[in-house]
Amino acid sequence: MTTSLSNKERLEIPRGKMPAQDPEKRSRNFREVNLGLDLHAARLEAQRCLDCRTRPCVDGCPVGVAIPEFITALADGNLPTAAKALQQHNALPAICGRVCPQESQCEARCVRAVKGKPVAIGHLERFVADWALQRDVSDNAPRVPESGKKVAVAGCGPAGLTVAGELVRLGHEVTIFEALHDTGGVLRYGIPEFRLPKRIIDIEVARLTRQGVQIECNVIIGKTLSLEQLRRDYDAVYIANGAGLPMMLGIPGENLKGVYAANEYLTRVNLMGAGQNIEATTPIIKGKKVAVIGGGNTAMDCVRTARRLGADKALIVYRRGETEMPARIEEVHHAKEEGIEFVLLTSPLAVLGDEKGWVTALRCQKMELGDADESGRRRPMPVEGGEYDLEVDVVFNALGTRANPLLTATAPDLKLNRWGNIESDENGATSLPGVFAGGDIVRGGATVILAKGDGKQGAAAIDSYLRQKE
Numbered sequence: 056m057t058t059s060l061s062n063k064e065r066l067e068i069p070r071g072k073m074p075a076q077d078p079e080k081r082s083r084n085f086r087e088v089n090l091g092l093d094l095h096a097a098r099l100e101a102q103r104c105l106d107c108r109t110r111p112c113v114d115g116c117p118v119g120v121a122i123p124e125f126i127t128a129l130a131d132g133n134l135p136t137a138a139k140a141l142q143q144h145n146a147l148p149a150i151c152g153r154v155c156p157q158e159s160q161c162e163a164r165c166v167r168a169v170k171g172k173p174v175a176i177g178h179l180e181r182f183v184a185d186w187a188l189q190r191d192v193s194d195n196a197p198r199v200p201e202s203g204k205k206v207a208v209a210g211c212g213p214a215g216l217t218v219a220g221e222l223v224r225l226g227h228e229v230t231i232f233e234a235l236h237d238t239g240g241v242l243r244y245g246i247p248e249f250r251l252p253k254r255i256i257d258i259e260v261a262r263l264t265r266q267g268v269q270i271e272c273n274v275i276i277g278k279t280l281s282l283e284q285l286r287r288d289y290d291a292v293y294i295a296n297g298a299g300l301p302m303m304l305g306i307p308g309e310n311l312k313g314v315y316a317a318n319e320y321l322t323r324v325n326l327m328g329a330g331q332n333i334e335a336t337t338p339i340i341k342g343k344k345v346a347v348i349g350g351g352n353t354a355m356d357c358v359r360t361a362r363r364l365g366a367d368k369a370l371i372v373y374r375r376g377e378t379e380m381p382a383r384i385e386e387v388h389h390a391k392e393e394g395i396e397f398v399l400l401t402s403p404l405a406v407l408g409d410e411k412g413w414v415t416a417l418r419c420q421k422m423e424l425g426d427a428d429e430s431g432r433r434r435p436m437p438v439e440g441g442e443y444d445l446e447v448d449v450v451f452n453a454l455g456t457r458a459n460p461l462l463t464a465t466a467p468d469l470k471l472n473r474w475g476n477i478e479s480d481e482n483g484a485t486s487l488p489g490v491f492a493g494g495d496i497v498r499g500g501a502t503v504i505l506a507k508g509d510g511k512q513g514a515a516a517i518d519s520y521l522r523q524k525e
Contacts, residue, residue, distance in 0.1 A: 107166055149185055149187075161176045212495075220263045282294075282490070346451070355386040373401065
């Protein structure tokens with residue numbers, strides 16, 4: 056690092072804080088919660104980096120972002136270099152800077168975390184990426200000659216966009232087929248505006264299309280086109296259609312009116328604007344007392360969205376304790392600031408309703424933590440005599456999702472696991488020659504950055520496959 060600060064001086068710089076909207080105001084609007092760092096704050100935070108020789112932060116990044124390089128350039132005030140270093144290994148940096156769980160990945164590996172707080176890598180990634188978007192700065196790495204090969208990608212989410220962006224850089228012609236009427240996949244329909252503004256998705260996607268990625272919406276692979284058709288018309292296929300089928304609660308009353316699957320609810324609000332203004336035509340039930348079952352990021356998105364749509368009482372019902380919650384620490388913190396209540400060590404037993412079939416309450420069971428289960432977390436055990444009812448009018452099921460069989464049901468030779476996910480090797484290759492897969496359709500419900508990591512790895516494997524065919 057070329058700044059004049061010594062390591063001792065860098066260690067004395069406290070971690071900066073991300074400016075955010077006032078909790079009371081933001082809990083009633085859909086504007087982005089985090090406001091972003093200014094240049095002075097970003098450079099100061101970047102100067103906390105010790106420029107380690109071992110680069111552990113890079114090892115913690117699923118897409119291998121050149122973290123020390125972009126942070127060093129930012130600390131020196133060289134923003135064009137910082138932007139190009141960031142974009143070199145990350146097709147969607149402004150998105151990753153907002154929604155990736157850096158605290159459990161790159162920041163968890165930061166040596167400063169051993170005796171203090173890590174460098175705020177995610178905040179710096181967002182700052183540099185936004186600076187580049189505002190000025191239309193792109194990585195101008197030389198493109199390799201066109202290969203003459205065509206690749207089809209099923210799904211325009213994080214894995215599909217990443218694999219497409221990487222493949223066009225490698226000289227291949229890429230077309231993404233998206234089932235919905237707009238781009239982004241789970242980035243658009245699953246993540247609320249207050250966490251990831253749609254304009255950021257639009258700008259990032261536009262940058263990829265300028266680089267040569269072609270996108271066709273309203274095409275359902277398995278209905279509009281078959282996988283076999285794609286295999287005939289393209290030299291390789293990458294399946295990244297996600298996992299959009301909700302897991303059911305498996306309790307009495309889950310079919311009552313007022314019970315939502317999380318992905319349906321978020322799709323209505325995020326993709327169709329339901330409930331956000333008087334012009335919105337998509338129907339949505341606005342509960343006054345809502346309960347969200349689950350403890351992940353999707354549960355946080357649901358409960359915070361319900362709060363913004365007018366819920367006076369918004370509850371997270373989770374069967375373990377807060378330390379076991381898979382949601383990002385920042386999202387839990389923001390939810391608490393916005394008045395979300397956490398009903399922990401509590402498991403749902405049944406949804407109760409009135410004579411007209413509308414939700415009136417959630418019957419719950421108090422739990423306590425026992426020994427660790429196969430996930431490594433302590434197993435929740437029922438407390439004797441711990442049944443009680445929570446008065447609510449809307450219940451959200453945010454227990455997770457599984458693979459939608461629309462595509463896979465039409466490809467009998469495509470090998471699946473017992474959960475219906477596509478089986479692939481470490482490079483994303485499936486049981487069908489020339490067909491690769493990644494993201495949630497392989498992993499089940501996972502994070503954006505893991506899907507992007509799959510896309511990047513898949514692109515390298517597809518490139519190798521295509522060149523071997525030559």
